[in-house]
Structures are given as C-alpha cells and as structure tokens.
Amino acid sequence: MSEQMRTSTRDLDELRQRVRTWLTGRVGEKVEISELERPSGNGMSSETLFFTAAWAGNTTKCVVRMAPAAEAVPIFPAYDLGGQFEVMRLARERAGVPAPRALWFEADPGPLGMPFFVMEREDGLVPADVMPYTFEGWLLEATPEQARRLQDETVAVLAALHQAPITAADVPFLGPGGLRRHVEEQRAYYAWAHGRTRIPVLEKAFGWLADHWPEKTGDDVLTWGDARPGNVMYRDFAPVAVLDWEMAALGPRELDLGWMIFLHRFFQDVAVIMGLPGMPDFMRRDDVCAKYRDLTGYEPRNMDFYEMYAALRHGIIMARVWQRRIHFGEQPMPADPDEMVMHRAAIEEMLLRT
Known part of the structure; x- marks a missing residue:
C-alpha cells in the first residue's frame, strides 16, 4: 500500500504547452499557466492534473481531467468526460452538492489527444487512499x-x-x-x-x-x-x-x-x-x-x-x-x-x- 501506482504515460511539459495553447484560444486572451502537477495519494482511473491559469488580470486554480491513454491500460473500458461534466453541473446547480464548478468541456480530441474537461480547484483536505486514512493522517487524528x-x-x-x-x-x-x-x-x-x-x-x-x-x-x-x-x-x-x-x-x-x-x-x-x-x-x-x-x-x-x-x-x-x-x-x-x-x-x- 505504500507505493504510488503509475497512472500515466504522458509528458507533463508537452501537455503544459498544449493546455496553454488550447486555453488561450478558448478565452480569447493570452494565457499563462503554471507547471502541471499530478496529485498523489488518491486517484487511479481518469488522469488528473493541477495548474493555475492567469489571463486578463484573472487567476484561476484549475483541474483538468482526461481519460488515460490506451497504453496506460485503463481501469474502465470507456470514459464519458462530457457526461461527467454534465453530472457535476447538475449536482451543483440542482442538488446544492458542492461539486467543483465545471468550467469547460472539450469534445475535440485534437488539443490534448482526447476529450477532457476543466473544473475549478478548491482548497481543502482529502482523506488519502495511499497511505490509507485508516493508517495515518488528519482524519485518523480527529476527535x-x-x-x-x-x-x-x-x-x-x-x-x-x-x-x-x-x-x-x-x-x-x-x-x-x-x-x-x-x-x-x-x-x-x-x-x-x-x-x-x-x-x-x-x-x-x-x-x-x-x-x-x-x-x-x-x-x-x-x-x-x-x-x-x-x-x-x-x-x-x-x-x-x-x-x-x-x-x-x-x-x-x-x-x-x-x-x-x-x-x-x-x-x-x-x-x-x-x-x-x-x-x-x-x-x-x-x-x-x-x-x-x-x-x-x-x-x-x-x-x-x-x-x-x-x-x-x-x-x-x-x-x-x-x-x-x-x-x-x-x-x-x-x-x-x-x-x-x-x-x-x-x-x-x-x-x-x-
């Protein structure tokens, strides 16, 4: 349980350039983005990347979710990113569930090699899977x-x-x-x-x-x-x-x-x-x-x-x-x-x- 499972075969530097090009076209402004980061401790299905984007005086902390590449031996046979995007939106708007704010869905596989969506990133703590929250960490230490x-x-x-x-x-x-x-x-x-x-x-x-x-x-x-x-x-x-x-x-x-x-x-x-x-x-x-x-x-x-x-x-x-x-x-x-x-x-x- 102590090892971090490999979840991606993609190069982060190349992805960063492609994300910046895509987002510049999407917002119609020159965009600067931070280095891409992969989260640790949780997640083994869709590929998740963190970055911060800045344009026209705005700064937004973002998360991009995309299906894993075929050579990465995906966990699931299909990844309906558009469906996930819509479910998050409905859960937030109709149920009042604090699902992340859905920012953009890109159905065209051209920009990053496959469809993906971007959501707003919140700040907080997540009970870890590796090492499990029953082993160590803030939840185990809670009253x-x-x-x-x-x-x-x-x-x-x-x-x-x-x-x-x-x-x-x-x-x-x-x-x-x-x-x-x-x-x-x-x-x-x-x-x-x-x-x-x-x-x-x-x-x-x-x-x-x-x-x-x-x-x-x-x-x-x-x-x-x-x-x-x-x-x-x-x-x-x-x-x-x-x-x-x-x-x-x-x-x-x-x-x-x-x-x-x-x-x-x-x-x-x-x-x-x-x-x-x-x-x-x-x-x-x-x-x-x-x-x-x-x-x-x-x-x-x-x-x-x-x-x-x-x-x-x-x-x-x-x-x-x-x-x-x-x-x-x-x-x-x-x-x-x-x-x-x-x-x-x-x-x-x-x-x-x-």
Whole structure:
C-alpha cells in the first residue's frame, strides 16, 4: 500500500504547452499557466492534473481531467468526460452538492489527444487512499466528534443528491437505469477487464447476488457512484468539493450507501491486517443508514445485498488494478487469481450470509 501506482504515460511539459495553447484560444486572451502537477495519494482511473491559469488580470486554480491513454491500460473500458461534466453541473446547480464548478468541456480530441474537461480547484483536505486514512493522517487524528461530523456531512451529500429534481431525461447518457441493468453492466465490465482470466471469488459473488435479489427496490435516483470520503475535499470536517463522478448512474439509493459503507470497511480491514486500530467506529452501517433516514425519511433496505455488490464491484476494479501493475512490471501474476482481490477474505465472509 505504500507505493504510488503509475497512472500515466504522458509528458507533463508537452501537455503544459498544449493546455496553454488550447486555453488561450478558448478565452480569447493570452494565457499563462503554471507547471502541471499530478496529485498523489488518491486517484487511479481518469488522469488528473493541477495548474493555475492567469489571463486578463484573472487567476484561476484549475483541474483538468482526461481519460488515460490506451497504453496506460485503463481501469474502465470507456470514459464519458462530457457526461461527467454534465453530472457535476447538475449536482451543483440542482442538488446544492458542492461539486467543483465545471468550467469547460472539450469534445475535440485534437488539443490534448482526447476529450477532457476543466473544473475549478478548491482548497481543502482529502482523506488519502495511499497511505490509507485508516493508517495515518488528519482524519485518523480527529476527535470522535470531528469524525462524526465528517461522516454525517458526507451522508448529507448523498441525501441532497438523491432528493434533487434530476430525472432520466436530464441524464440520458446514463441510460434507462435500474438495478438489473446496473448488475448486467458489471458483468460486462468483469468480462472486459479480465478476459479469459476467471476470478472464482468474484463469480461466486455474482451467484450470491442472483440468489439474494431484492424483492423490491426503491425508485431510481442519480447516484454518485464512487461515494466515499476519499473522493471529497473537506474544510473544518465539512465537504467543500465532491469529486470523481465517473461511476455516476441511475439506480437505487442503496448503491451509494452500500459503496460508502463497504469502502470504509475495506480500508479498515487493511489497517487491522497491518496491526493498526484504524477507525472501527467510522461509517458503521447502522449509523450511516440512521442519518440518511433522518435526512430523507427513506429507510435503506437490503443492505447485505448492496454491500456485497459493492464488494464485488470493488473486487473487479482492484483485480484490474493488479493487471495494470503487471503490465508495468510492478508485480507478478499470482498463481491463484483470487489473490488479485485484496479483500477476498471479506467477500468470502459475506458469502456465508443467508
């Protein structure tokens, strides 16, 4: 967990010149930009770059997001940058969610080699993935009251998003929605990500889901997708920027709740394996669901199912990350494919639920 995974094959100096040329044409003024920087500690899918742009007496701190180059072995098969841009705009304008202010979307691949968008950069703190926030850092060092405030405020982001007047007609690029379609797309993703390599623990999880399918699901809402503290920037333990919308979808509210609860369990389990106390009282299911119910009046249900589904989805991603590291010579292919799923023990424990 201590190594920073390679996420790009692009040259920053060349990109800086291309960004400056593009932005000069976009704003109609001569633009100067700072050196480009790649963030550390979080992010492994879309490529993210920071820079500051100055023109006509204005200075704006910016973030550019673009899909990874094909030779970088992308995590996902497709990156709808225009869709992400629109979801951020709707979340900010209609839900009051502090998504970054969406500045520009460029559909033409010419300027940087592929479509990209630029958003405004906020200042704040983000709980790290590497090293995980359950190992060290400002969130681990927070008082119980501060950690609970951060938890409740993050759940409030979901509540606001899910209750916003955003319909399928507003986000047609996300498709018709529905839990069944969501799971079918994950099956397709698993097949794409791993080809002929079968990962038994993940296939067992797909079978478990089929055997425990909910009798009823709530109405579809716009879900964030990658709902977790590691994708939020905080000041004074309150969200100021809600990041990473590439997994947004239409579906049941529990998709986001199950993901948020399980992803903390993932980082907590890693801390315990390493002999660290972690944050055992953070993002507990009962607390998260109770806060969500208080804010929305909606009672989350079938949470065993949605947490298993979150574990499965995360397993597909983590196994893809392992294959990416194999490609870059960072680790070997394991003899047992299940070893590519860091949390296989958690999934195996969850498979015993009836």
